[in-house]
Each structure stands twice: as structure tokens, then as C-alpha cells.
Amino acid sequence: MSETRVPDRCRRALSSVLWIAVATCVVLGLNAATASADQDHKVDICHKGNVISVDVHAVPAHLDHGDLLSCGDVPCACSSEFDPVSCTLPDGSTKVFANECLARCAGCTGPFDRLAICSNIYNPVTCTLPDGSTQTFANACQARNAGCTGPFNVLCPCGQIYAPVRCNDGRVYVNACVAACNGGIGCEPIN
Numbered sequence: 417m418s419e420t421r422v423p424d425r426c427r428r429a430l431s432s433v434l435w436i437a438v439a440t441c442v443v444l445g446l447n448a449a450t451a452s453a454d455q456d457h458k459v460d461i462c463h464k465g466n467v468i469s470v471d472v473h474a475v476p477a478h479l480d481h482g483d484l485l486s487c488g489d490v491p492c493a494c495s496s497e498f499d500p501v502s503c504t505l506p507d508g509s510t511k512v513f514a515n516e517c518l519a520r521c522a523g524c525t526g527p528f529d530r531l532a533i534c535s536n537i538y539n540p541v542t543c544t545l546p547d548g549s550t551q552t553f554a555n556a557c558q559a560r561n562a563g564c565t566g567p568f569n570v571l572c573p574c575g576q577i578y579a580p581v582r583c584n585d586g587r588v589y590v591n592a593c594v595a596a597c598n599g600g601i602g603c604e605p606i607n
Contacts (some may be wrong), residue, residue: 457512457531459500462487472500472512476535480588482580482606485514492521496578496590498535499557501528534558537580538598539590541568572597580606 458469462484470478475498479485485496494517502512503524513519516528534557542552543564553559556568574593582588583600595603 457500457502459512459514461485461514472531472533475500475514476533476537479535479537479580480606484578485518492517494518494521495576497539497556497576498533498537499560500531500533502531503528530560532561534561536588537590538587539576539594540571540598542571543568582606 457472459472459475460467460469461475461478462468463470463478464483465487467487479498485498486494494515497515499515500512501516501519502510503519503526504510506523511519511522511524512531513522513524519528534555537555539555540552541556541559542550543559543566544550546563551559551562551564552571553562553564559568572594574591574597577591579591580588581592581595581600581603583595583604584602585600587595587600588606589595589598589600589603592603592605
């Protein structure tokens with residue numbers, strides 16, 4: 417019977433391929449674990465007039481194409497700002513809400529854990545950072561993520577009515593007033 421010999425360079429190549437395969441499995445395993453840990457972070461939003469639960473990370477995309485944070489059945493006057501928080505309800509369950517106002521409206525009293533996920537809707541604010549510098553941010557959520565605690569100086573004297581528009585520059589603005597205040601032209605409502 418003849419003996420098959422594998423040259424050293426082939427053995428090294430096979431060893432490298434094996435280690436790459438093992439490393440890939442480890443990385444994919446960690447990503448799957450991370451994804452399953454985030455499955456509990458669902459937020460109720462209004463999609464075409466119906467309440468649906470979506471992953472908190474998908475909400476900015478839903479807002480960009482015209483979905484709303486609520487279908488109008490919220491008994492509190494809350495803004496349409498997306499700055500999600502997690503809190504414990506009076507029955508002991510934990511839930512994620514689109515913003516602190518909606519959480520308080522549902523009965524949460526705190527503490528509120530901010531998830532630091534913001535939309536890209538342009539509603540600019542300025543605020544003072546902890547180092548004393550003043551900076552402009554696309555929205556209040558992004559300012560809070562940078563360390564601003566307020567007060568926030570809204571750069572446009574517009575209401576917080578959520579009626580998003582997309583302008584010729586490709587930007588999505590919270591409403592036509594904010595778009596006009598920031599020089600947006602050719603703006604169309606997002607349906």
C-alpha cells in the first residue's frame with residue numbers, strides 16, 4: 417500500500433483555512449447572540465393606520481418613509497421625536513417606548529434607560545457640550561447622544577408637528593416649516 421504525503425506548504429494552507437473557518441463561526445455565533453438579545457427591543461409604531469411592533473433599530477427607516485410614532489390613540493400630548501427609552505411599567509414588565517413622554521403616558525415613572533438610537537430627520541438644535549463648546553446637531557436625540565443635557569435651542573421657530581417632507585437636497589425634514597427654515601426647496605410630503 418502506498419503512503420500519501422501532504423507537502424508542508426499544503427498542510428500550512430489547510431491549517432490556515434481551518435482557522436479562518438473556526439474564526440468565522442465564532443464571529444457569526446457572536447452576531448447571532450447579539451441579534452437575539454435585541455429581539456426584546458420592539459417599539460409600537462403606526463404603519464399605514466395600523467399599530468405594528470418593529471425592532472427599535474428599524475424605526476428610523478419607518479419614520480423616513482412616513483410612518484408615525486402613534487396612530488393618534490395616545491391620551492398624552494407627546495412630540496414625534498424618536499429617542500427611545502426602556503422602562504418598567506406598573507405591572508412589572510419592561511417595555512421600549514419611542515420617547516420618554518410616551519413612556520410616562522403609559523405609566524412608567526422611571527428610571528428611563530435611553531437606547532441612544534436616533535432618526536436622521538433634520539430638526540436642528542444647538543446646545544452646550546460638557547466641555548463648554550456650543551455645537552449644532554441634526555436633532556435633539558443626536559445632541560443628547562453627544563452629551564448635551566439641554567436646554568436645546570431649536571434653530572427654527574416651527575412647531576413639532578410630524579408631517580415629514582423630502583426636499584431636492586435629499587434630506588428629510590420633520591415638517592415643511594423646518595424645511596423652509598433651513599433652505600429646503602422642492603419639498604414633497606412623504607406618504
